Amino acid sequence: MPDADPAETGAGGRRRNVRRLLLALVVVLALAGGVLIWVGVTRPSGPGPVASAGNIPAPTTALSTPDPTTTAPPVSRPPVPLSRSAPVSLRVPSIGVSSSLLSLGLNPDRTVESPKDFGKAGWYDLGPTPGEVGASVILGHIDSYRGPAVFYRLAKLVPGAQILVLRGDGRTAAFTVDAKRQYPKSGFPANDVYGAVDYAGLRLVTCGGEFDRAARSYLDNIVVYAHFTGTT
Secondary structure (H helix, E strand, O other): OOOOOHHHOHHHHHHHHHHHHHHHHHHHHHHHHHHHHHHHHOOOOOOOOOOOOOOOEOOOOOOOOOOHHHHOOOOOOOOOOOOOOOEEEEEEHHHOEEEEEEEEOEOOOOEEOOOOOOOOEEEEOOOOOOOOOEEEEEEOOOEEOOEEOOOOOHHHOOOOOEEEEEEOOOOEEEEEEEEEEEEEHHHOOHHHHHOOOOOEEEEEEEEEEEEEOOOOEEEEEEEEEEEEEEEO
């Protein structure tokens, strides 16, 4: 058997072995880091998202009074509510929304229908009309294969913004935004959105949050709460 190489024996040899091990470890970590960075910045390819404001539970007779911390308007003398009249169109000047309104009912699974036109919002016609006592609900898509939809900028609404709804009786009901909330779809607050209130309220609903490419749907809903402030 040949003698051991002096360079690999003794303290000097051990130090060289340690240095080699450290160098190998650095190379492995560098390669792993490169893979992680590549994965982090690479996004799956394919068509853009198609999202809807659908899959939203419909109200039930078991609903109780909504949480006043998220839905009640500021304490003030409210205007006299209006009688029933179906809405015709919607305008939200601060985010550039101007849309005629479709009528929406229920799907067979008891969720609220989504507007079939991505460029238009829709009114849930089994609830109060805008300006009546109660919570009137208007829904719209956030985007589509072709790009932004009617409520693409809904998440940018802030308290104090104005919402205008033209009604079939020729009156334009004005609303002021009280709050904007984001909820996971698995925890959609049907009680807050549809529940009985003692004032004329309005809710605007769309999708939001992260987009799930496998399910082809956003994971959250954006809800804007507003209260009636008079007619123009």
